[in-house]
Amino acid sequence: MSKAPAARVSYADRLADRLGAGSVTGLLLKLLFLGVVNGLSLYAVLTLLPMREWTPLVVVVLATVAIDWVYLSSRRIPLKFLIPGTIALLIFQVYPVLYTGYIGLTNYGTGNVLNEQQAIDRIIADSITVPDDAIRYQSTPLVDDADELALLLTDPEGEIFLGTGDGLTTLEEGDIVGEGADRRILDTYRPLTLREVGDREAEVLAFAVPIDAEDVEELAVDTEADAISVQTFNTAAVAIQRLEHDAATGEIVDLVDGTVYTAIEGTFTAEDGSTLRPGFREFIGFSNFERVLTSPAIRGPFMRVFLWTFAFAVLSVITTFVLGLALALALNDPRLKLRRTTRSLLIIPYALPSFMTALIWRGLMNTSFGPINEVLGVDIPWLTSQAFAGALPKASVLLVNLWLGFGYMFLITTGALQAMPEEVKEAARVDGASGWQILRRITLPLLLVAVGPLLIASFAFNFNNFNTVFLLTGGGPPIQGTLTPAGHTDILISFSSRLAFAGGRGQDFGLAAAISTIIFFLVAIFSYIGFKRTKVLEEIN
Amino acid sequence: MKRYRKWIALVPVAALVLAACGTDEEPADEPVEEVEETEEAEEEEEAVEEEEEAEEDEEAAPVRADADLVIWADDTRRDVVEPFAEQFGDEQGISVAVQEVPFDQIRENVVIQGPAGQGPDIFIGAHDWLGEMVESGVVAPLDLGGAADDFLEVATQAFAYDGTNYGLPYAIENIALIRNTELAPEPVETLDDMVEVGLAAVEAGDADLPVAWQQDPGDPFHNYWVVTGAGGYVFGQADDGSYLADDIGIDSEGGLRAAEIFGELYEQDVLNQDISYDIMIDTFSSGRAPFAVTGPWALGDFEGVDFEVEPLPAIDGNPAGPFVGVQGFMLSAFAENELAARTFVLDFMGTADAQLELYEAGNRPPALVDAFEQVQDDPAVAGFGAAGEDGRPMPAIPEMGSVWEAWTLAYTNIFSGADPEESFEEAANQIRELIGL
Numbered sequence: 001m002s003k004a005p006a007a008r009v010s011y012a013d014r015l016a017d018r019l020g021a022g023s024v025t026g027l028l029l030k031l032l033f034l035g036v037v038n039g040l041s042l043y044a045v046l047t048l049l050p051m052r053e054w055t056p057l058v059v060v061v062l063a064t065v066a067i068d069w070v071y072l073s074s075r076r077i078p079l080k081f082l083i084p085g086t087i088a089l090l091i092f093q094v095y096p097v098l099y100t101g102y103i104g105l106t107n108y109g110t111g112n113v114l115n116e117q118q119a120i121d122r123i124i125a126d127s128i129t130v131p132d133d134a135i136r137y138q139s140t141p142l143v144d145d146a147d148e149l150a151l152l153l154t155d156p157e158g159e160i161f162l163g164t165g166d167g168l169t170t171l172e173e174g175d176i177v178g179e180g181a182d183r184r185i186l187d188t189y190r191p192l193t194l195r196e197v198g199d200r201e202a203e204v205l206a207f208a209v210p211i212d213a214e215d216v217e218e219l220a221v222d223t224e225a226d227a228i229s230v231q232t233f234n235t236a237a238v239a240i241q242r243l244e245h246d247a248a249t250g251e252i253v254d255l256v257d258g259t260v261y262t263a264i265e266g267t268f269t270a271e272d273g274s275t276l277r278p279g280f281r282e283f284i285g286f287s288n289f290e291r292v293l294t295s296p297a298i299r300g301p302f303m304r305v306f307l308w309t310f311a312f313a314v315l316s317v318i319t320t321f322v323l324g325l326a327l328a329l330a331l332n333d334p335r336l337k338l339r340r341t342t343r344s345l346l347i348i349p350y351a352l353p354s355f356m357t358a359l360i361w362r363g364l365m366n367t368s369f370g371p372i373n374e375v376l377g378v379d380i381p382w383l384t385s386q387a388f389a390g391a392l393p394k395a396s397v398l399l400v401n402l403w404l405g406f407g408y409m410f411l412i413t414t415g416a417l418q419a420m421p422e423e424v425k426e427a428a429r430v431d432g433a434s435g436w437q438i439l440r441r442i443t444l445p446l447l448l449v450a451v452g453p454l455l456i457a458s459f460a461f462n463f464n465n466f467n468t469v470f471l472l473t474g475g476g477p478p479i480q481g482t483l484t485p486a487g488h489t490d491i492l493i494s495f496s497s498r499l500a501f502a503g504g505r506g507q508d509f510g511l512a513a514a515i516s517t518i519i520f521f522l523v524a525i526f527s528y529i530g531f532k533r534t535k536v537l538e539e540i541n
Numbered sequence: 542m543k544r545y546r547k548w549i550a551l552v553p554v555a556a557l558v559l560a561a562c563g564t565d566e567e568p569a570d571e572p573v574e575e576v577e578e579t580e581e582a583e584e585e586e587e588a589v590e591e592e593e594e595a596e597e598d599e600e601a602a603p604v605r606a607d608a609d610l611v612i613w614a615d616d617t618r619r620d621v622v623e624p625f626a627e628q629f630g631d632e633q634g635i636s637v638a639v640q641e642v643p644f645d646q647i648r649e650n651v652v653i654q655g656p657a658g659q660g661p662d663i664f665i666g667a668h669d670w671l672g673e674m675v676e677s678g679v680v681a682p683l684d685l686g687g688a689a690d691d692f693l694e695v696a697t698q699a700f701a702y703d704g705t706n707y708g709l710p711y712a713i714e715n716i717a718l719i720r721n722t723e724l725a726p727e728p729v730e731t732l733d734d735m736v737e738v739g740l741a742a743v744e745a746g747d748a749d750l751p752v753a754w755q756q757d758p759g760d761p762f763h764n765y766w767v768v769t770g771a772g773g774y775v776f777g778q779a780d781d782g783s784y785l786a787d788d789i790g791i792d793s794e795g796g797l798r799a800a801e802i803f804g805e806l807y808e809q810d811v812l813n814q815d816i817s818y819d820i821m822i823d824t825f826s827s828g829r830a831p832f833a834v835t836g837p838w839a840l841g842d843f844e845g846v847d848f849e850v851e852p853l854p855a856i857d858g859n860p861a862g863p864f865v866g867v868q869g870f871m872l873s874a875f876a877e878n879e880l881a882a883r884t885f886v887l888d889f890m891g892t893a894d895a896q897l898e899l900y901e902a903g904n905r906p907p908a909l910v911d912a913f914e915q916v917q918d919d920p921a922v923a924g925f926g927a928a929g930e931d932g933r934p935m936p937a938i939p940e941m942g943s944v945w946e947a948w949t950l951a952y953t954n955i956f957s958g959a960d961p962e963e964s965f966e967e968a969a970n971q972i973r974e975l976i977g978l
Binding site: 051110111112113114115118119122123125126129130136193194195197198201204205230231232233234235237277278297363366367368369370384385386474476477478480481482483484485487498499501502505506507 | 609633634635652656657658672673675676677678679681682684686687705758813814815816817819820874875878879880881883884887888939940942943945946947950951953954957959964967970971974975976
């Protein structure tokens with residue numbers, strides 16, 4: 001009697017066990033999780049399929065199969081821990097870095113957005129124009145009983161023609177029977193609705209009514225014009241196509257003067273250097289990197305900006321860390337009252353979005369109207385002084401960044417201090433160490449082991465702290481006498497955004513990506529050195 | 542049997558899969574994002590806005606609705622366009638969707654989503670987007686035919702890029718001089734008069750600023766009228782009105798004269814780099830400035846003040862022309878329904894009815910002459926129209942990007958006490974350098 005339930009339980013457990021879960025609840029949770037993952041990826045596949053995005057499609061399928069394979073097994077335990085991290089690392093770290101590097105090798109940017117076929121189609125389509133003096137007909141697309149297209153044309157004088165693939169015929173009054181959509185012309189043609197035209201749009205747009213030489217002269221247009229074609233649903237006119245794509249050579253040929261345009265680095269260029277637009281996205285090797293490293297316009301302010309970026313990042317980390325640590329030490333003293341409340345208040349600047357607070361600081365520090373100067377009754381140009389290489393605005397940026405960032409440091413050092421065993425300090429005190437010595441010799445080294453990597457992360461973050469600089473000073477005040485616009489508080493990322501997004505001929509994503517890649521390597525090198533140093537610290541302990 | 546049991550595990554998976562697929566049925570044409578529209582609030586704010594939008598973009602880029610004809614419009618114009626679109630759809634038996642996309646997001650998303658096949662057939666936009674869009678090949682030419690003469694000249698000139706027309710204009714906008722009739726009862730004719738009246742008001746303690754004229758830290762857009770009045774220009778123009786990127790006029794004789802004027806304005810304490818858009822609005826709307834130099838977008842905030850909208854004062858006896866921005870309907874180069882799109886724009890949006898309704902919604906003078914004349918009894922519209930008469934279409938060529946950048950810094954330098962003429966010369970050289978980069 002008691003056997004039956006026991007057997008059932010063991011069956012469920014066995015199933016759970018085989019599928020690599022410890023219990024039935026675990027199994028259910030796992031199935032739920034895998035269900036969500038599979039559901040999402042199927043959704044992704046169905047979205048990507050019609051877009052013909054093969055690479056992400058393959059990645060999604062492979063990742064899903066890998067996840068199912070690993071988790072639907074009772075073995076492969078190490079992989080179960082590794083795979084989520086690995087996938088996240090690949091998607092959120094490795095892929096963006098590689099993709100940025102790849103964009104840096106292309107000419108992607110204003111003028112080079114389309115792919116080659118799209119660009120060619122656009123160039124050809126744009127070369128079809130209606131001459132200014134051409135006659136514009138009122139037109140209605142028609143179809144005859146055999147499904148052949150034709151146009152019912154009315155010229156500005158009110159004369160009515162039937163245009164077919166063979167040419168123009170003048171129509172008399174009696175040829176058209178009925179009104180509107182029910183019209184019958186010469187008993188065989190009926191008007192197409194816009195819906196029908198939409199369904200066979202390519203055919204309608206390509207349809208041309210040839211006109212003979214006599215008419216051409218009468219129409220007083222260029223002699224290359226030899227056909228009337230549809231312009232909108234209800235107008236038609238003589239149009240001239242000037243360019244043609246030669247599929248065999250991949251070149252574009254000017255039909256009027258015979259100029260040949262060849263694709264060079266994503267732009268169709270003639271021998272005399274004239275180009276056609278739009279260009280297309282193309283792999284151009286290391287040209288962008290070359291420009292960054294060799295162009296005098298970029299190199300000019302580069303060193304100054306680079307040094308300030310470095311100083312900004314280092315000083316930001318030091319100032320925020322020192323203030324955060326000091327507050328954390330003070331508030332770690334149990335004799336202090338209202339510690340919790342004070343702690344919560346202190347992290348407010350960190351908790352508020354810097355997007356908002358940086359703009360508020362910009363207002364506060366306004367020279368003529370800012371509350372700071374008003375309260376102090378002074379006229380200090382906090383954010384705009386150009387004296388001493390913009391020393392004051394630089395200090396202001398650091399000050400605001402200190403305000404924005406000390407809460408974070410306070411948070412992590414408080415955590416690390418609370419996790420520190422009290423006995424160690426106790427022992428030091430027994431040995432007669434002073435408070436300062438304990439801090440210097442015991443607390444700090446132990447603390448740095450814990451927060452060292454976070455300081456490096458903070459350095460990397462501040463190295464690219466676009467928001468604070470851009471929102472507070474916009475990189476200004478300007479440095480006078482530079483070849484390209486640059487400001488005293490510009491850091492590398494804001495300086496390059498000036499070059500790549502607001503300079504030259506529109507946006508240049510290729511250049512931006514090249515600079516980003518260079519910044520990535522710089523930060524990687526600094527971080528590597530930093531991690532080496534914290535390793536040394538760990539070994540001491 | 543064992544095998545069979547293992548597959549049972551897939552049942553809930555399948556159920557979830559089906560549930561996930563179900564989300565596909567959501568109506569695609571629902572509002573994309575409810576973003577407070579700060580729209581035409583000018584170049585220097587645009588930088589900040591773009592930043593904001595960059596963040597929003599990460600959430601969702603608008604995706605083409607499932608309809609034969611898709612139109613992208615901002616929240617102000619969407620409601621106007623929709624009834625026309627519905628009527629057109631009914632007449633022609635096609636489905637039409639008007640999607641709401643915030644104004645500045647339309648720009649980047651037409652460039653990105655268009656080539657990916659997720660863009661609209663028709664979108665509204667500003668003419669100065671054309672440079673980027675035409676160079677990138679995402680916008681299609683629109684032959685206005687005989688209708689071109691029905692629009693204000695500045696409007697059709699603005700939508701012509703290298704001699705080809707790319708849009709049907711519906712509204713024009715430009716800055717003007719807004720005069721507080723209490724603090725400055727008489728209209729001013731010249732810049733000197735304006736400065737004199739303004740400084741007197743400040744001296745008398747009636748005003749905080751002689752002119753509410755935003756800079757923060759330098760504003761080539763709001764300063765351009767002084768440049769044209771002084772005989773300068775930003776880019777030279779060909780006979781057909783198109784701008785020439787290789788002729789930079791910032792350091793021309795007239796440009797340098799303008800620099801000198803800005804140096805004087807700085808020394809007279811009329812201008813400085815602290816006057817932001819907000820301060821300009823606050824000061825004028827609280828009656829603490831006799832004049833404001835701004836556009837129709839600010840009028841909503843000035844309700845508590847009695848004011849007149851007038852042409853910008855003359856410089857050295859020459860009329861001053863601001864930049865004129867034109868908004869219009871454009872066709873995507875990747876329209877799925879090109880003929881229907883052209884037909885709709887030309888036949889429905891070029892009518893006086895449509896243009897007047899767009900005027901009422903957006904409060905900008907219409908671009909169609911017929912409609913423009915009908916709204917002249919609105920003093921504000923007439924004032925902005927008069928101020929724009931000597932205006933020049935804002936150059937749409939992509940080289941303008943470097944102009945905003947370098948010229949802003951030149952003004953900042955002047956307002957920091959640097960030599961005005963040298964600052965303009967430096968800006969001109971920086972622009973040449975950036976364009977050649």
